[in-house]
Amino acid sequence: MNDSPRTVDRREALSAIGLAAAAIPALAVAQQPAPQPAKGPPIAVIPGNTAPAELKVFDEASGQFVLPALPYAFDSLEPHIDAKTMEIHHDKHHAAYVAGLNKALGELARIRAAAGDSSLVKYWANQVSFHGAGHINHSLFWQMMAPPGKGGGGPPRGALADAINKAFGSYEQFMAQFKTTATSVEGGGWGWLVVEPWSRQLLLIQGEKQQDLMVTGCLPVLGIDVWEHAYYLKYQNKRADYVNAFPNLINWEFCGKLYDRAVAR
Ligand SMILES: [Fe+2]
Numbered sequence: 001m002n003d004s005p006r007t008v009d010r011r012e013a014l015s016a017i018g019l020a021a022a023a024i025p026a027l028a029v030a031q032q033p034a035p036q037p038a039k040g041p042p043i044a045v046i047p048g049n050t051a052p053a054e055l056k057v058f059d060e061a062s063g064q065f066v067l068p069a070l071p072y073a074f075d076s077l078e079p080h081i082d083a084k085t086m087e088i089h090h091d092k093h094h095a096a097y098v099a100g101l102n103k104a105l106g107e108l109a110r111i112r113a114a115a116g117d118s119s120l121v122k123y124w125a126n127q128v129s130f131h132g133a134g135h136i137n138h139s140l141f142w143q144m145m146a147p148p149g150k151g152g153g154g155p156p157r158g159a160l161a162d163a164i165n166k167a168f169g170s171y172e173q174f175m176a177q178f179k180t181t182a183t184s185v186e187g188g189g190w191g192w193l194v195v196e197p198w199s200r201q202l203l204l205i206q207g208e209k210q211q212d213l214m215v216t217g218c219l220p221v222l223g224i225d226v227w228e229h230a231y232y233l234k235y236q237n238k239r240a241d242y243v244n245a246f247p248n249l250i251n252w253e254f255c256g257k258l259y260d261r262a263v264a265r
Helices: 010-016 019-030 083-112 118-143 158-168 171-183 239-249 252-263
Strands: 189-196 201-208 219-225
Touching: 083 118, 118 219, 158 171, 158 201, 158 252, 171 189, 171 201, 171 219, 171 239, 189 252, 219 252
Parallel strands: none
Antiparallel strands: 189 201, 189 219
């Protein structure tokens, strides 16, 4: 990144954090009065907290979030993830998150225009969180995988590999914790490797549903979807088998780009 370092207040920083922040302006308008900039020391903006070029998640012309195309064929992750699972997961589940996000934002706009039920702001705001996180999580997830032997699998390289070794001791120790983190998520959710931007450390965290338990501002580097819809056709109740197969699909090159962007200043 060649962006120059600069500092801003927390409100400006929040608007720059991650893709999910696209929903924040709508919520801020809907929930009057508008928040005042927080007092306190400024924090550094991390350049590049916008969608990578590989991701088309929002259409500027229509103002609508959109479903990005899969970067590979449905069957190209086999034998680790089957084609039917990929088809349903992308074309039905992910598409539903996109539709749900657009619907929720539309309803909030109607409420602001005094054409909707203002008692439902809380409900629609919650829907923005859930579907917005679902949309961004899955948009990243498709890119975080690649066909085995064709970009998928193998150990990480470069700065991300060094950071993993520093944070977790070794790749093997990282992967053991990653698998346990993902396998033990309660109900549906995600296992995430993230950069915590205030410390620039790598963390392994769980996300329940699409968005719960996420540390504010953390930037995703690698994630695994452990909702049953991600694996049940092939693995049924054996989530651990799916998690154990997942490293064969990890697109470390893409994850490395996310890491580089997250720590660049
Ligand atoms: Fe999913």
